Amino acid sequence: MWVTWREAMQRALYGENGFYIRERPSGHFRTSVAASPAFADAVLRLLGTVDAALGHPPEIDLVDVGSGDGLLVTQVLRTAGPELAERLRVTAVDLSPPPADLDKEVTWTGTLPETIAGLVIANEWLDNVPLDVAEQTPDGPRLVLVEPETGRERLGGPPGARDMEWLERWWPLGSTGLRAEIGLPRDEAWASVVSRLSRGLAVAVDYAHPVDNRPPFGTLTGYRDGACVPAVPDRSCDITAHVALDACAAAGERAGAISTTLSTQRDALRGLGVSGTRPPLSLAGTDPGGYLRALAQASQEAELIDPAGLGGFGWLSQWKRGQPVDTLSDSSPRMT
Structure with a gap:
Protein backbone atom coordinates (compact mmCIF):
# COMPACT_ATOMS: atom_id res chain seq x y z
CA MET A 1 0.00 0.00 0.00
CA TRP A 2 1.42 3.36 -1.05
CA VAL A 3 0.73 6.38 1.16
CA THR A 4 2.09 9.89 1.58
CA TRP A 5 5.01 10.40 3.94
CA ARG A 6 2.81 12.41 6.28
CA GLU A 7 0.36 9.55 6.67
CA ALA A 8 3.17 7.02 6.97
CA MET A 9 4.93 9.05 9.70
CA GLN A 10 1.68 9.54 11.62
CA ARG A 11 1.03 5.80 11.71
CA ALA A 12 4.63 4.79 12.36
CA LEU A 13 5.22 7.23 15.20
CA TYR A 14 1.81 7.76 16.82
CA GLY A 15 -0.55 5.08 15.55
CA GLU A 16 -1.33 1.78 17.24
CA ASN A 17 1.95 0.44 18.72
CA GLY A 18 3.71 3.40 17.12
CA PHE A 19 7.33 4.11 17.91
CA TYR A 20 6.65 7.02 20.27
CA ILE A 21 3.72 5.29 21.92
CA ARG A 22 5.92 2.45 23.17
CA GLU A 23 9.45 3.93 23.24
CA ARG A 24 11.26 6.68 25.17
CA PRO A 25 13.56 8.95 23.11
CA SER A 26 16.46 8.47 25.53
CA GLY A 27 16.79 4.86 24.42
CA HIS A 28 17.50 5.83 20.83
CA PHE A 29 19.20 9.22 20.54
CA ARG A 30 20.98 11.73 22.74
CA THR A 31 19.15 14.94 23.58
CA SER A 32 20.36 18.11 25.28
CA VAL A 33 18.26 17.29 28.33
CA ALA A 34 19.95 13.91 28.73
CA ALA A 35 23.42 15.27 27.94
CA SER A 36 23.61 17.51 30.99
CA PRO A 37 21.55 18.96 33.86
CA ALA A 38 23.03 22.28 32.68
CA PHE A 39 20.31 22.38 30.01
CA ALA A 40 17.58 22.26 32.66
CA ASP A 41 19.49 24.85 34.70
CA ALA A 42 19.46 27.15 31.65
CA VAL A 43 15.71 26.57 31.18
CA LEU A 44 15.20 27.45 34.85
CA ARG A 45 17.11 30.70 34.37
CA LEU A 46 15.01 31.42 31.30
CA LEU A 47 11.88 30.72 33.33
CA GLY A 48 13.12 33.22 35.91
CA THR A 49 13.49 35.84 33.18
CA VAL A 50 9.94 35.19 32.00
CA ASP A 51 8.66 35.30 35.58
CA ALA A 52 10.27 38.68 36.12
CA ALA A 53 8.96 40.04 32.81
CA LEU A 54 5.43 39.02 33.81
CA GLY A 55 5.75 40.70 37.21
CA HIS A 56 6.07 37.50 39.32
CA PRO A 57 2.41 36.44 39.00
CA PRO A 58 0.71 34.24 41.64
CA GLU A 59 0.94 31.31 39.21
CA ILE A 60 3.27 30.74 36.27
CA ASP A 61 3.23 27.92 33.72
CA LEU A 62 6.06 25.73 32.53
CA VAL A 63 4.88 23.57 29.63
CA ASP A 64 7.20 20.97 28.09
CA VAL A 65 5.88 19.94 24.67
CA GLY A 66 7.09 16.51 23.55
CA SER A 67 8.26 15.73 27.07
CA GLY A 68 9.48 12.19 26.34
CA ASP A 69 10.38 10.79 29.75
CA GLY A 70 9.68 14.01 31.65
CA LEU A 71 13.34 14.53 32.52
CA LEU A 72 13.41 18.26 31.76
CA VAL A 73 10.49 19.22 34.00
CA THR A 74 11.71 16.84 36.70
CA GLN A 75 15.13 18.51 36.77
CA VAL A 76 13.63 22.01 36.77
CA LEU A 77 11.34 21.16 39.68
CA ARG A 78 14.22 19.71 41.70
CA THR A 79 16.33 22.85 41.38
CA ALA A 80 13.69 25.60 41.46
CA GLY A 81 13.75 27.68 44.62
CA PRO A 82 10.85 27.27 47.06
CA GLU A 83 9.26 30.62 46.20
CA LEU A 84 9.10 29.86 42.47
CA ALA A 85 8.24 26.19 42.98
CA GLU A 86 5.20 27.18 45.04
CA ARG A 87 3.82 29.25 42.13
CA LEU A 88 4.86 26.90 39.33
CA ARG A 89 2.29 24.93 37.30
CA VAL A 90 4.18 22.24 35.40
CA THR A 91 2.65 20.44 32.41
CA ALA A 92 4.33 17.70 30.37
CA VAL A 93 2.70 17.13 26.98
CA ASP A 94 3.30 13.73 25.41
CA LEU A 95 1.28 10.89 23.89
CA SER A 96 3.22 8.16 25.66
CA PRO A 97 2.23 7.00 29.16
CA PRO A 98 3.79 8.94 32.06
CA PRO A 99 6.90 7.45 33.66
CA ALA A 100 6.31 5.58 36.90
CA ASP A 101 8.52 7.94 38.91
CA LEU A 102 6.98 11.18 37.60
CA ASP A 103 6.90 13.97 40.19
CA LYS A 104 3.41 14.40 41.62
CA GLU A 105 3.57 18.13 40.83
CA VAL A 106 3.69 17.43 37.08
CA THR A 107 0.48 17.24 35.05
CA TRP A 108 0.98 14.69 32.26
CA THR A 109 -1.33 15.11 29.26
CA GLY A 110 -1.60 14.30 25.57
CA THR A 111 -2.90 17.75 24.60
CA LEU A 112 -1.77 21.33 25.07
CA PRO A 113 -3.38 23.39 27.84
CA GLU A 114 -6.04 25.73 26.48
CA THR A 115 -4.31 28.77 27.99
CA ILE A 116 -0.67 29.20 29.01
CA ALA A 117 0.92 32.07 30.91
CA GLY A 118 4.63 31.56 31.34
CA LEU A 119 7.20 29.51 29.43
CA VAL A 120 6.56 26.86 26.78
CA ILE A 121 9.52 24.86 25.55
CA ALA A 122 9.40 22.35 22.70
CA ASN A 123 12.76 20.59 22.59
CA GLU A 124 13.12 18.32 19.55
CA TRP A 125 9.37 18.14 19.03
CA LEU A 126 8.71 19.80 15.68
CA ASP A 127 11.11 17.47 13.84
CA ASN A 128 8.73 14.61 14.61
CA VAL A 129 5.56 16.37 13.45
CA PRO A 130 4.56 14.34 10.35
CA LEU A 131 4.89 16.06 6.98
CA ASP A 132 4.79 15.34 3.28
CA VAL A 133 7.76 15.13 0.93
CA ALA A 134 7.84 16.50 -2.63
CA GLU A 135 10.23 16.06 -5.55
CA GLN A 136 10.75 18.30 -8.54
CA THR A 137 9.85 16.83 -11.93
CA PRO A 138 9.68 18.31 -15.44
CA ASP A 139 5.96 18.82 -14.75
CA GLY A 140 6.52 20.54 -11.42
CA PRO A 141 6.56 19.26 -7.79
CA ARG A 142 5.05 15.85 -7.09
CA LEU A 143 4.32 14.23 -3.75
CA VAL A 144 6.53 11.31 -2.79
CA LEU A 145 4.63 8.17 -1.82
CA VAL A 146 6.15 5.47 0.37
CA GLU A 147 5.53 1.80 1.04
CA PRO A 148 5.55 1.69 4.87
CA GLU A 149 6.92 -1.83 5.34
CA THR A 150 9.89 -1.40 3.00
CA GLY A 151 10.54 2.33 2.69
CA ARG A 152 10.41 2.12 -1.13
CA GLU A 153 9.22 5.32 -2.79
CA ARG A 154 7.44 6.41 -5.94
CA LEU A 155 5.96 9.67 -7.17
CA GLY A 156 2.30 10.57 -6.77
CA GLY A 157 0.23 13.56 -7.79
CA PRO A 158 0.97 17.25 -7.23
CA PRO A 159 0.75 18.76 -3.72
CA GLY A 160 -2.42 20.59 -2.75
CA ALA A 161 -2.80 24.33 -3.17
CA ARG A 162 -1.70 25.29 0.37
CA ASP A 163 1.32 23.00 0.19
CA MET A 164 2.28 24.50 -3.16
CA GLU A 165 2.02 27.99 -1.69
CA TRP A 166 4.27 26.89 1.18
CA LEU A 167 6.84 25.42 -1.21
CA GLU A 168 6.91 28.54 -3.35
CA ARG A 169 7.50 30.75 -0.31
CA TRP A 170 9.72 28.60 1.91
CA TRP A 171 11.35 25.85 -0.19
CA PRO A 172 11.15 26.68 -3.91
CA LEU A 173 12.17 23.52 -5.74
CA GLY A 174 14.37 23.85 -8.77
CA SER A 175 16.27 26.85 -7.42
CA THR A 176 17.08 25.19 -4.07
CA GLY A 177 17.16 21.49 -4.87
CA LEU A 178 15.23 18.52 -6.10
CA ARG A 179 13.48 17.34 -2.94
CA ALA A 180 11.66 19.20 -0.17
CA GLU A 181 9.91 18.46 3.09
CA ILE A 182 6.66 20.46 3.19
CA GLY A 183 6.72 22.12 6.58
CA LEU A 184 3.15 23.46 6.69
CA PRO A 185 2.07 20.97 9.43
CA ARG A 186 4.99 22.16 11.59
CA ASP A 187 3.90 25.79 11.05
CA GLU A 188 0.39 24.89 12.16
CA ALA A 189 1.67 22.92 15.13
CA TRP A 190 3.83 25.82 16.30
CA ALA A 191 1.01 28.32 15.74
CA SER A 192 -1.20 26.15 17.93
CA VAL A 193 1.37 26.56 20.72
CA VAL A 194 1.73 30.32 20.33
CA SER A 195 -2.02 30.83 20.02
CA ARG A 196 -2.53 29.26 23.45
CA LEU A 197 0.09 31.48 25.05
CA SER A 198 -1.78 34.37 26.67
CA ARG A 199 1.48 35.98 27.78
CA GLY A 200 5.02 34.76 28.13
CA LEU A 201 7.59 33.02 25.94
CA ALA A 202 7.45 30.06 23.56
CA VAL A 203 10.72 28.37 22.57
CA ALA A 204 11.27 25.69 19.92
CA VAL A 205 14.64 23.92 19.80
CA ASP A 206 15.46 21.67 16.86
CA TYR A 207 17.70 20.80 13.95
CA ALA A 208 16.91 23.55 11.47
CA HIS A 209 17.81 25.18 8.15
CA PRO A 210 17.03 28.62 6.65
CA VAL A 211 15.22 29.41 3.42
CA ASP A 212 18.44 30.50 1.70
CA ASN A 213 20.22 27.25 2.58
CA ARG A 214 17.76 24.37 2.38
CA PRO A 215 19.37 20.93 1.89
CA PRO A 216 18.98 20.00 -1.80
CA PHE A 217 17.80 16.46 -1.11
CA GLY A 218 15.96 16.96 2.19
CA THR A 219 16.80 15.56 5.63
CA LEU A 220 14.34 12.72 6.21
CA THR A 221 16.03 9.96 8.20
CA GLY A 222 15.55 7.36 10.92
CA TYR A 223 17.10 6.68 14.33
CA ARG A 224 17.18 3.48 16.32
CA ASP A 225 19.33 2.37 19.28
CA GLY A 226 21.59 5.39 18.98
CA ALA A 227 22.34 4.95 15.27
CA CYS A 228 21.16 6.65 12.11
CA VAL A 229 19.15 4.17 9.99
CA PRO A 230 17.16 4.34 6.75
CA ALA A 231 13.79 6.07 7.11
CA VAL A 232 11.48 3.07 6.93
CA PRO A 233 8.08 3.95 8.47
CA ASP A 234 7.34 0.45 9.77
CA ARG A 235 7.14 1.48 13.48
CA SER A 236 10.63 0.12 14.15
CA CYS A 237 12.46 3.48 14.35
CA ASP A 238 12.17 7.20 14.87
CA ILE A 239 11.37 9.12 11.68
CA THR A 240 12.57 12.70 11.69
CA ALA A 241 13.28 15.65 9.40
CA HIS A 242 14.92 18.99 10.14
CA VAL A 243 12.66 22.00 10.69
CA ALA A 244 12.17 25.19 8.68
CA LEU A 245 12.15 27.30 11.83
CA ASP A 246 11.95 30.52 9.81
CA ALA A 247 8.59 29.39 8.43
CA CYS A 248 7.47 28.42 11.94
CA ALA A 249 8.50 31.88 13.15
CA ALA A 250 6.25 33.52 10.56
CA ALA A 251 3.37 31.26 11.63
CA GLY A 252 3.98 32.21 15.26
CA GLU A 253 3.80 35.88 14.37
CA ARG A 254 0.50 35.31 12.59
CA ALA A 255 -0.69 33.63 15.82
CA GLY A 256 0.08 36.74 17.82
CA ALA A 257 3.78 36.70 18.73
CA ILE A 258 5.04 40.25 19.14
CA SER A 259 8.78 39.55 19.25
CA THR A 260 10.84 36.87 17.51
CA THR A 261 14.44 35.72 17.89
CA LEU A 262 16.07 33.05 15.73
CA SER A 263 19.47 31.91 16.99
CA THR A 264 21.55 28.81 17.63
CA GLN A 265 21.58 26.78 20.81
CA ARG A 266 25.19 27.82 21.29
CA ASP A 267 24.29 31.50 21.37
CA ALA A 268 21.10 31.00 23.38
CA LEU A 269 22.72 28.87 26.09
CA ARG A 270 25.78 31.09 26.35
CA GLY A 271 23.39 33.97 26.96
CA LEU A 272 21.90 31.89 29.79
CA GLY A 273 25.25 31.28 31.44
CA VAL A 274 26.35 27.98 29.86
CA SER A 275 30.00 28.60 28.99
CA GLY A 276 31.86 25.28 29.02
CA THR A 277 34.76 27.06 30.73
CA ARG A 278 37.27 24.69 32.32
CA PRO A 279 38.11 25.28 35.99
CA PRO A 280 41.56 26.67 36.81
CA LEU A 281 44.18 23.96 37.19
CA SER A 282 45.14 25.44 40.56
CA LEU A 283 41.84 24.16 41.95
CA ALA A 284 43.10 20.59 41.51
CA GLY A 285 45.73 21.22 44.18
CA THR A 286 43.41 22.78 46.74
CA ASP A 287 40.16 20.90 46.08
CA PRO A 288 40.70 17.80 43.89
CA GLY A 289 37.08 16.66 44.20
CA GLY A 290 35.73 20.10 43.36
CA TYR A 291 38.09 20.33 40.40
CA LEU A 292 36.87 17.01 38.99
CA ARG A 293 33.21 18.03 39.44
CA ALA A 294 33.84 21.38 37.77
CA LEU A 295 35.72 19.69 34.94
CA ALA A 296 32.85 17.27 34.35
CA GLN A 297 30.41 20.20 34.35
CA GLY A 309 26.74 19.11 17.55
CA LEU A 310 23.96 20.12 19.94
CA GLY A 311 25.09 23.74 19.85
CA GLY A 312 24.15 23.87 16.17
CA PHE A 313 20.45 23.37 16.94
CA GLY A 314 18.17 26.26 16.02
CA TRP A 315 16.39 28.20 18.78
CA LEU A 316 13.15 29.99 17.94
CA SER A 317 11.97 32.26 20.77
CA GLN A 318 8.70 34.20 20.54
CA TRP A 319 7.14 36.50 23.13
CA LYS A 320 3.41 36.96 23.48
CA ARG A 321 1.38 39.38 25.58
CA GLY A 322 -2.28 40.34 25.68
CA GLN A 323 -5.27 38.15 24.92
CA PRO A 324 -4.83 34.75 23.20
CA VAL A 325 -5.84 34.55 19.55
CA ASP A 326 -7.96 31.82 17.99
CA THR A 327 -6.32 28.41 18.11
CA LEU A 328 -5.76 26.05 15.18
CA SER A 329 -7.19 23.06 17.01
CA ASP A 330 -8.85 21.58 13.94
CA SER A 331 -5.64 21.46 11.91
CA SER A 332 -3.04 20.93 14.64
CA PRO A 333 -1.24 17.58 14.64
CA ARG A 334 -1.16 15.54 17.82
CA MET A 335 1.47 16.33 20.40
CA THR A 336 4.50 14.04 20.58
Whole structure:
Protein backbone atom coordinates (compact mmCIF):
# COMPACT_ATOMS: atom_id res chain seq x y z
CA MET A 1 0.00 0.00 0.00
CA TRP A 2 1.42 3.36 -1.05
CA VAL A 3 0.73 6.38 1.16
CA THR A 4 2.09 9.89 1.58
CA TRP A 5 5.01 10.40 3.94
CA ARG A 6 2.81 12.41 6.28
CA GLU A 7 0.36 9.55 6.67
CA ALA A 8 3.17 7.02 6.97
CA MET A 9 4.93 9.05 9.70
CA GLN A 10 1.68 9.54 11.62
CA ARG A 11 1.03 5.80 11.71
CA ALA A 12 4.63 4.79 12.36
CA LEU A 13 5.22 7.23 15.20
CA TYR A 14 1.81 7.76 16.82
CA GLY A 15 -0.55 5.08 15.55
CA GLU A 16 -1.33 1.78 17.24
CA ASN A 17 1.95 0.44 18.72
CA GLY A 18 3.71 3.40 17.12
CA PHE A 19 7.33 4.11 17.91
CA TYR A 20 6.65 7.02 20.27
CA ILE A 21 3.72 5.29 21.92
CA ARG A 22 5.92 2.45 23.17
CA GLU A 23 9.45 3.93 23.24
CA ARG A 24 11.26 6.68 25.17
CA PRO A 25 13.56 8.95 23.11
CA SER A 26 16.46 8.47 25.53
CA GLY A 27 16.79 4.86 24.42
CA HIS A 28 17.50 5.83 20.83
CA PHE A 29 19.20 9.22 20.54
CA ARG A 30 20.98 11.73 22.74
CA THR A 31 19.15 14.94 23.58
CA SER A 32 20.36 18.11 25.28
CA VAL A 33 18.26 17.29 28.33
CA ALA A 34 19.95 13.91 28.73
CA ALA A 35 23.42 15.27 27.94
CA SER A 36 23.61 17.51 30.99
CA PRO A 37 21.55 18.96 33.86
CA ALA A 38 23.03 22.28 32.68
CA PHE A 39 20.31 22.38 30.01
CA ALA A 40 17.58 22.26 32.66
CA ASP A 41 19.49 24.85 34.70
CA ALA A 42 19.46 27.15 31.65
CA VAL A 43 15.71 26.57 31.18
CA LEU A 44 15.20 27.45 34.85
CA ARG A 45 17.11 30.70 34.37
CA LEU A 46 15.01 31.42 31.30
CA LEU A 47 11.88 30.72 33.33
CA GLY A 48 13.12 33.22 35.91
CA THR A 49 13.49 35.84 33.18
CA VAL A 50 9.94 35.19 32.00
CA ASP A 51 8.66 35.30 35.58
CA ALA A 52 10.27 38.68 36.12
CA ALA A 53 8.96 40.04 32.81
CA LEU A 54 5.43 39.02 33.81
CA GLY A 55 5.75 40.70 37.21
CA HIS A 56 6.07 37.50 39.32
CA PRO A 57 2.41 36.44 39.00
CA PRO A 58 0.71 34.24 41.64
CA GLU A 59 0.94 31.31 39.21
CA ILE A 60 3.27 30.74 36.27
CA ASP A 61 3.23 27.92 33.72
CA LEU A 62 6.06 25.73 32.53
CA VAL A 63 4.88 23.57 29.63
CA ASP A 64 7.20 20.97 28.09
CA VAL A 65 5.88 19.94 24.67
CA GLY A 66 7.09 16.51 23.55
CA SER A 67 8.26 15.73 27.07
CA GLY A 68 9.48 12.19 26.34
CA ASP A 69 10.38 10.79 29.75
CA GLY A 70 9.68 14.01 31.65
CA LEU A 71 13.34 14.53 32.52
CA LEU A 72 13.41 18.26 31.76
CA VAL A 73 10.49 19.22 34.00
CA THR A 74 11.71 16.84 36.70
CA GLN A 75 15.13 18.51 36.77
CA VAL A 76 13.63 22.01 36.77
CA LEU A 77 11.34 21.16 39.68
CA ARG A 78 14.22 19.71 41.70
CA THR A 79 16.33 22.85 41.38
CA ALA A 80 13.69 25.60 41.46
CA GLY A 81 13.75 27.68 44.62
CA PRO A 82 10.85 27.27 47.06
CA GLU A 83 9.26 30.62 46.20
CA LEU A 84 9.10 29.86 42.47
CA ALA A 85 8.24 26.19 42.98
CA GLU A 86 5.20 27.18 45.04
CA ARG A 87 3.82 29.25 42.13
CA LEU A 88 4.86 26.90 39.33
CA ARG A 89 2.29 24.93 37.30
CA VAL A 90 4.18 22.24 35.40
CA THR A 91 2.65 20.44 32.41
CA ALA A 92 4.33 17.70 30.37
CA VAL A 93 2.70 17.13 26.98
CA ASP A 94 3.30 13.73 25.41
CA LEU A 95 1.28 10.89 23.89
CA SER A 96 3.22 8.16 25.66
CA PRO A 97 2.23 7.00 29.16
CA PRO A 98 3.79 8.94 32.06
CA PRO A 99 6.90 7.45 33.66
CA ALA A 100 6.31 5.58 36.90
CA ASP A 101 8.52 7.94 38.91
CA LEU A 102 6.98 11.18 37.60
CA ASP A 103 6.90 13.97 40.19
CA LYS A 104 3.41 14.40 41.62
CA GLU A 105 3.57 18.13 40.83
CA VAL A 106 3.69 17.43 37.08
CA THR A 107 0.48 17.24 35.05
CA TRP A 108 0.98 14.69 32.26
CA THR A 109 -1.33 15.11 29.26
CA GLY A 110 -1.60 14.30 25.57
CA THR A 111 -2.90 17.75 24.60
CA LEU A 112 -1.77 21.33 25.07
CA PRO A 113 -3.38 23.39 27.84
CA GLU A 114 -6.04 25.73 26.48
CA THR A 115 -4.31 28.77 27.99
CA ILE A 116 -0.67 29.20 29.01
CA ALA A 117 0.92 32.07 30.91
CA GLY A 118 4.63 31.56 31.34
CA LEU A 119 7.20 29.51 29.43
CA VAL A 120 6.56 26.86 26.78
CA ILE A 121 9.52 24.86 25.55
CA ALA A 122 9.40 22.35 22.70
CA ASN A 123 12.76 20.59 22.59
CA GLU A 124 13.12 18.32 19.55
CA TRP A 125 9.37 18.14 19.03
CA LEU A 126 8.71 19.80 15.68
CA ASP A 127 11.11 17.47 13.84
CA ASN A 128 8.73 14.61 14.61
CA VAL A 129 5.56 16.37 13.45
CA PRO A 130 4.56 14.34 10.35
CA LEU A 131 4.89 16.06 6.98
CA ASP A 132 4.79 15.34 3.28
CA VAL A 133 7.76 15.13 0.93
CA ALA A 134 7.84 16.50 -2.63
CA GLU A 135 10.23 16.06 -5.55
CA GLN A 136 10.75 18.30 -8.54
CA THR A 137 9.85 16.83 -11.93
CA PRO A 138 9.68 18.31 -15.44
CA ASP A 139 5.96 18.82 -14.75
CA GLY A 140 6.52 20.54 -11.42
CA PRO A 141 6.56 19.26 -7.79
CA ARG A 142 5.05 15.85 -7.09
CA LEU A 143 4.32 14.23 -3.75
CA VAL A 144 6.53 11.31 -2.79
CA LEU A 145 4.63 8.17 -1.82
CA VAL A 146 6.15 5.47 0.37
CA GLU A 147 5.53 1.80 1.04
CA PRO A 148 5.55 1.69 4.87
CA GLU A 149 6.92 -1.83 5.34
CA THR A 150 9.89 -1.40 3.00
CA GLY A 151 10.54 2.33 2.69
CA ARG A 152 10.41 2.12 -1.13
CA GLU A 153 9.22 5.32 -2.79
CA ARG A 154 7.44 6.41 -5.94
CA LEU A 155 5.96 9.67 -7.17
CA GLY A 156 2.30 10.57 -6.77
CA GLY A 157 0.23 13.56 -7.79
CA PRO A 158 0.97 17.25 -7.23
CA PRO A 159 0.75 18.76 -3.72
CA GLY A 160 -2.42 20.59 -2.75
CA ALA A 161 -2.80 24.33 -3.17
CA ARG A 162 -1.70 25.29 0.37
CA ASP A 163 1.32 23.00 0.19
CA MET A 164 2.28 24.50 -3.16
CA GLU A 165 2.02 27.99 -1.69
CA TRP A 166 4.27 26.89 1.18
CA LEU A 167 6.84 25.42 -1.21
CA GLU A 168 6.91 28.54 -3.35
CA ARG A 169 7.50 30.75 -0.31
CA TRP A 170 9.72 28.60 1.91
CA TRP A 171 11.35 25.85 -0.19
CA PRO A 172 11.15 26.68 -3.91
CA LEU A 173 12.17 23.52 -5.74
CA GLY A 174 14.37 23.85 -8.77
CA SER A 175 16.27 26.85 -7.42
CA THR A 176 17.08 25.19 -4.07
CA GLY A 177 17.16 21.49 -4.87
CA LEU A 178 15.23 18.52 -6.10
CA ARG A 179 13.48 17.34 -2.94
CA ALA A 180 11.66 19.20 -0.17
CA GLU A 181 9.91 18.46 3.09
CA ILE A 182 6.66 20.46 3.19
CA GLY A 183 6.72 22.12 6.58
CA LEU A 184 3.15 23.46 6.69
CA PRO A 185 2.07 20.97 9.43
CA ARG A 186 4.99 22.16 11.59
CA ASP A 187 3.90 25.79 11.05
CA GLU A 188 0.39 24.89 12.16
CA ALA A 189 1.67 22.92 15.13
CA TRP A 190 3.83 25.82 16.30
CA ALA A 191 1.01 28.32 15.74
CA SER A 192 -1.20 26.15 17.93
CA VAL A 193 1.37 26.56 20.72
CA VAL A 194 1.73 30.32 20.33
CA SER A 195 -2.02 30.83 20.02
CA ARG A 196 -2.53 29.26 23.45
CA LEU A 197 0.09 31.48 25.05
CA SER A 198 -1.78 34.37 26.67
CA ARG A 199 1.48 35.98 27.78
CA GLY A 200 5.02 34.76 28.13
CA LEU A 201 7.59 33.02 25.94
CA ALA A 202 7.45 30.06 23.56
CA VAL A 203 10.72 28.37 22.57
CA ALA A 204 11.27 25.69 19.92
CA VAL A 205 14.64 23.92 19.80
CA ASP A 206 15.46 21.67 16.86
CA TYR A 207 17.70 20.80 13.95
CA ALA A 208 16.91 23.55 11.47
CA HIS A 209 17.81 25.18 8.15
CA PRO A 210 17.03 28.62 6.65
CA VAL A 211 15.22 29.41 3.42
CA ASP A 212 18.44 30.50 1.70
CA ASN A 213 20.22 27.25 2.58
CA ARG A 214 17.76 24.37 2.38
CA PRO A 215 19.37 20.93 1.89
CA PRO A 216 18.98 20.00 -1.80
CA PHE A 217 17.80 16.46 -1.11
CA GLY A 218 15.96 16.96 2.19
CA THR A 219 16.80 15.56 5.63
CA LEU A 220 14.34 12.72 6.21
CA THR A 221 16.03 9.96 8.20
CA GLY A 222 15.55 7.36 10.92
CA TYR A 223 17.10 6.68 14.33
CA ARG A 224 17.18 3.48 16.32
CA ASP A 225 19.33 2.37 19.28
CA GLY A 226 21.59 5.39 18.98
CA ALA A 227 22.34 4.95 15.27
CA CYS A 228 21.16 6.65 12.11
CA VAL A 229 19.15 4.17 9.99
CA PRO A 230 17.16 4.34 6.75
CA ALA A 231 13.79 6.07 7.11
CA VAL A 232 11.48 3.07 6.93
CA PRO A 233 8.08 3.95 8.47
CA ASP A 234 7.34 0.45 9.77
CA ARG A 235 7.14 1.48 13.48
CA SER A 236 10.63 0.12 14.15
CA CYS A 237 12.46 3.48 14.35
CA ASP A 238 12.17 7.20 14.87
CA ILE A 239 11.37 9.12 11.68
CA THR A 240 12.57 12.70 11.69
CA ALA A 241 13.28 15.65 9.40
CA HIS A 242 14.92 18.99 10.14
CA VAL A 243 12.66 22.00 10.69
CA ALA A 244 12.17 25.19 8.68
CA LEU A 245 12.15 27.30 11.83
CA ASP A 246 11.95 30.52 9.81
CA ALA A 247 8.59 29.39 8.43
CA CYS A 248 7.47 28.42 11.94
CA ALA A 249 8.50 31.88 13.15
CA ALA A 250 6.25 33.52 10.56
CA ALA A 251 3.37 31.26 11.63
CA GLY A 252 3.98 32.21 15.26
CA GLU A 253 3.80 35.88 14.37
CA ARG A 254 0.50 35.31 12.59
CA ALA A 255 -0.69 33.63 15.82
CA GLY A 256 0.08 36.74 17.82
CA ALA A 257 3.78 36.70 18.73
CA ILE A 258 5.04 40.25 19.14
CA SER A 259 8.78 39.55 19.25
CA THR A 260 10.84 36.87 17.51
CA THR A 261 14.44 35.72 17.89
CA LEU A 262 16.07 33.05 15.73
CA SER A 263 19.47 31.91 16.99
CA THR A 264 21.55 28.81 17.63
CA GLN A 265 21.58 26.78 20.81
CA ARG A 266 25.19 27.82 21.29
CA ASP A 267 24.29 31.50 21.37
CA ALA A 268 21.10 31.00 23.38
CA LEU A 269 22.72 28.87 26.09
CA ARG A 270 25.78 31.09 26.35
CA GLY A 271 23.39 33.97 26.96
CA LEU A 272 21.90 31.89 29.79
CA GLY A 273 25.25 31.28 31.44
CA VAL A 274 26.35 27.98 29.86
CA SER A 275 30.00 28.60 28.99
CA GLY A 276 31.86 25.28 29.02
CA THR A 277 34.76 27.06 30.73
CA ARG A 278 37.27 24.69 32.32
CA PRO A 279 38.11 25.28 35.99
CA PRO A 280 41.56 26.67 36.81
CA LEU A 281 44.18 23.96 37.19
CA SER A 282 45.14 25.44 40.56
CA LEU A 283 41.84 24.16 41.95
CA ALA A 284 43.10 20.59 41.51
CA GLY A 285 45.73 21.22 44.18
CA THR A 286 43.41 22.78 46.74
CA ASP A 287 40.16 20.90 46.08
CA PRO A 288 40.70 17.80 43.89
CA GLY A 289 37.08 16.66 44.20
CA GLY A 290 35.73 20.10 43.36
CA TYR A 291 38.09 20.33 40.40
CA LEU A 292 36.87 17.01 38.99
CA ARG A 293 33.21 18.03 39.44
CA ALA A 294 33.84 21.38 37.77
CA LEU A 295 35.72 19.69 34.94
CA ALA A 296 32.85 17.27 34.35
CA GLN A 297 30.41 20.20 34.35
CA ALA A 298 32.54 22.08 31.81
CA SER A 299 32.68 19.00 29.58
CA GLN A 300 28.89 18.61 29.67
CA GLU A 301 28.36 22.29 28.94
CA ALA A 302 30.83 22.15 26.06
CA GLU A 303 28.77 19.38 24.48
CA LEU A 304 25.61 21.48 24.77
CA ILE A 305 27.18 24.44 22.93
CA ASP A 306 29.37 22.58 20.44
CA PRO A 307 28.53 24.24 17.08
CA ALA A 308 29.16 20.94 15.27
CA GLY A 309 26.74 19.11 17.55
CA LEU A 310 23.96 20.12 19.94
CA GLY A 311 25.09 23.74 19.85
CA GLY A 312 24.15 23.87 16.17
CA PHE A 313 20.45 23.37 16.94
CA GLY A 314 18.17 26.26 16.02
CA TRP A 315 16.39 28.20 18.78
CA LEU A 316 13.15 29.99 17.94
CA SER A 317 11.97 32.26 20.77
CA GLN A 318 8.70 34.20 20.54
CA TRP A 319 7.14 36.50 23.13
CA LYS A 320 3.41 36.96 23.48
CA ARG A 321 1.38 39.38 25.58
CA GLY A 322 -2.28 40.34 25.68
CA GLN A 323 -5.27 38.15 24.92
CA PRO A 324 -4.83 34.75 23.20
CA VAL A 325 -5.84 34.55 19.55
CA ASP A 326 -7.96 31.82 17.99
CA THR A 327 -6.32 28.41 18.11
CA LEU A 328 -5.76 26.05 15.18
CA SER A 329 -7.19 23.06 17.01
CA ASP A 330 -8.85 21.58 13.94
CA SER A 331 -5.64 21.46 11.91
CA SER A 332 -3.04 20.93 14.64
CA PRO A 333 -1.24 17.58 14.64
CA ARG A 334 -1.16 15.54 17.82
CA MET A 335 1.47 16.33 20.40
CA THR A 336 4.50 14.04 20.58
